[in-house]
Amino acid sequence: MSNQKKRNFQIEAFKHRVVVDPKYAEKTWKILEHAIHEIYNHNASGLSFEELYRNAYNMVLHKFGEKLYSGLVTTMTAHLKEISKSIEAAQGDLFLEELNRKWNDHNKALQMIRDILMYMDRTYIPNSRKTPVYELGLNLWRDNIIHSGKIQSRLLSTLLELVHRERTGEVIDRGLMRNTIKMLMDLGSSVYQDDFEKPFLEVSAEFYKVESQKFIECCDCGDYLKKAEIRLNEEIERIAHYLDVKSEAKITNVVEKEMIANHMTRLVHMENSGLVNMLLDDKYEDLGRMYNLFKRVPNGLSMIRDVMTSHLRETGKQLVTDAESSKDPVEFVQRLLDERDKYDKIICQAFSNAKTFQNALNSSFEYFINLNSRSPEFISLFVDDKLRKGLKGVSEEDVEIILDKVMMLFRYLQEKDVFEKYYKQHLAKRLLSGKTVSDDAERSLIVKLKTECGYQFTSKLEGMFTDMKTSQDTMQGFYANHPELAEGPTLVVQVLTTGSWPTQPTITCNLPTEMAALCEKFRSHYLGTHTGRRLSWQTNMGTADIKATFGKGQKHELNVSTYQMCVLMLFNNADRLSYKEIEQATEIPASDLKRCLQSMACVKGKNVLRKEPMSKDIGTDDAFFVNDKFTSKFYKVKIGTVVAQKESEPEKLETRQRVEEDRKPQIEAAIVRIMKSRRVLDHNNVIAEVTKQLQSRFLANPTEIKKRIESLIEREFLERDSDDRKLYRYLA
């Protein structure tokens, strides 16, 4: 009935029955375990992801994470052990395939398992610092498969075998390789390195050691390098296709070491095909290949450079000290230029224009060009030849190119002051004989020399040009003032300023009366406008054009030297003249006279004079006649031009002596300059500073510098320090 006590009606939250049922964990685990089995057996489709996830979630929530995790480990391990057996059972080539297949399976399974156990991955595992599921899966794979006794070594040897087969030319399954290697990489870099890379590098080293030895015995240098290059490229390609990119540097090192570094010396010095032969034969491709390969190894390039340098120095030295080539200066210099061009091209085309090689080239040239003390003279003669005729008809740009090349050789000279002396001499002759091909080319070269050596070097040379121009104006003025002379012989005078032109001994001779009078008139005219100056006629340097009529009426215009003119004019008043008579009348010095007569009497085609006896040499008892039978195809006949020639021995000695004499004041000036600014300086530093100051002109000899210092001490410009004998003091 309703008289009973009212009970409070409480609404309680609906509680699931929390069953802390020990069997709960076990039951749930069994579900999951079963799922894992199914996954591994490719039966995952029948599973419910949601249900499994929930089960795992619950286990963790109810604090059974530990059981779950350890169960996972056990189950997975068990599976892997079976998998391992099946892989081991695979025969021959199928081994790798099987491994790959199982790996893929494992990966897929692992992903699914991880997804299912994601809650554990995110909570229990970090809290208990256990390895996350995915990583765990990889580790287990690594420990149970890869490092399993039966698989580990077989895997490695299979991989290496395949690489070896590919190296020997077989085609292998690169995809398979790639996947396998990727697997190792995924398992961790230490796995890749220890289980593959290290042994791979060792085996490769061995392989290339053997191969390089084989090649070097049977190949020449060029072929060997080709092969090495091929191998190197192969390895790089291999990396790209199926190995870890980080291995590239390591394997290329191996190849470089085994194939190149170990055989470098032998390759370079290989007879008939080594570096020197390649250089000689201009084998640009081979040289380029060598350069690129050797660049990769330590000291490779410096070895090439050293061999090239010593070879170049050797050839250069031979070129320069060869007696034959010294006979023709133009040839001598041309060969130097050719040699330089050759190496320039090699460095440009094969050695990628590397600065260090350029420097080696320059220092080699500097070395051997100075071995021949006549180099400065020869270079000047070369330039002389070019400016006289060599550059005729050559375009302006080409002229510049040739002159620039000559300047390059000039820069190598240590004794630039010797060059200056010769250049002055040769230039003087060119200017005075009017034999220069292009005024522009002359000036262009002067400008280049000025840029190189400074104003002082070229100021006198420019003075010479100025004199030429001034003389033209003077002549015009002369004839303008003396219109009555227009009918007589035409006089052209070049007035040379003594300091600018090379010193000449002044020898005069007796000019024919007509000329003598004319010259006097000029002298008075000139001195009239330029008081205080002194003129001396340089009859040894002049030329003359005279018209001659011979026995049968042949008329010719003869272009002769002043001396020759004097001799010929004598025959206007005499038919026969003895040597002695000629000598007396003209007062030309004996050696010059003999040469002069020889050129007119003994040279075919120029024999305007006849000599009795008909011998080749001029004797003091000879007699001379006009050669009435003289013929020539040309109306204008040129006899005896004053050409710049290679100096004879005594002339050479004289020039050299003059150069030495000129150097003394220069050295003293340098010493005084230095001491004046430093006041006190020790001996070695004085020598060093003086050498440096004079470097652009010549290489100062320490002994010579010492002599000059002693001379300055004697003349009381300097003194030695009383306490420290090594010091010098400037005495103001």
Added chain:
Amino acid sequence: MPPRASKRKSVPPNSSTVTSSDGRSVSNKAKTKGMEKIDRLFNTYANSSLGMIDPEGIEALCADLGVDYTDVRILMLAWKLKSEKQGYFTREEWQTGLKALGVDSLSKLKKALPELEKEVEKPSNYEDFYTYAFRYCLTEEKQKSVDIESICELLNLVLGVQFRPQVDSLVEYLKIQNDYKVINADQWINFLRFCKEISFPDLRNYDANQAWPLILDNFVEWMREKQS
């Protein structure tokens, strides 16, 4: 030194007699008594018309001292006297010098010679003496160098005792080389430095790149060639 008024020609004095005080100096520099004795001694040897001791007088002095006139001790005496002109002693030089020596008679002078030697050989004096020896040979005005022959003799005289082997080799070299016909002061002083500093005869510590005069560079080269 003003010439003496007397026209009496000088007579080379005999061994030990001193001429009478005819030769009393007109100069008023001889003041003290000690100076008198020194003065008297001077007059014994002096050339009366010149007013100073000339080469003959020196020769006589040497004979009295029992010393050869080419002996180095005479050079040392000249140094002590600070004599300017070779072969001559002026009155002042004589007076100052003998006073510095603390002697006023011939016998005392004779006794003082060994001490003089020791004094010269003192390192502080030696270089000065050495340089003096060279200067003493510059007989002409503005002369700056001395001919090789004389240099060789001088080397023998001055360095011969202390550096015999060096001097012998150097003299031999100087006589046969052609680069230098005379030696200047700079080269002279460096001869001494060479003897003092360079080990001989191996020449081990000679460095031609140092500031030695060229003549010594050449000498060393010549020695080394000879030795090989």
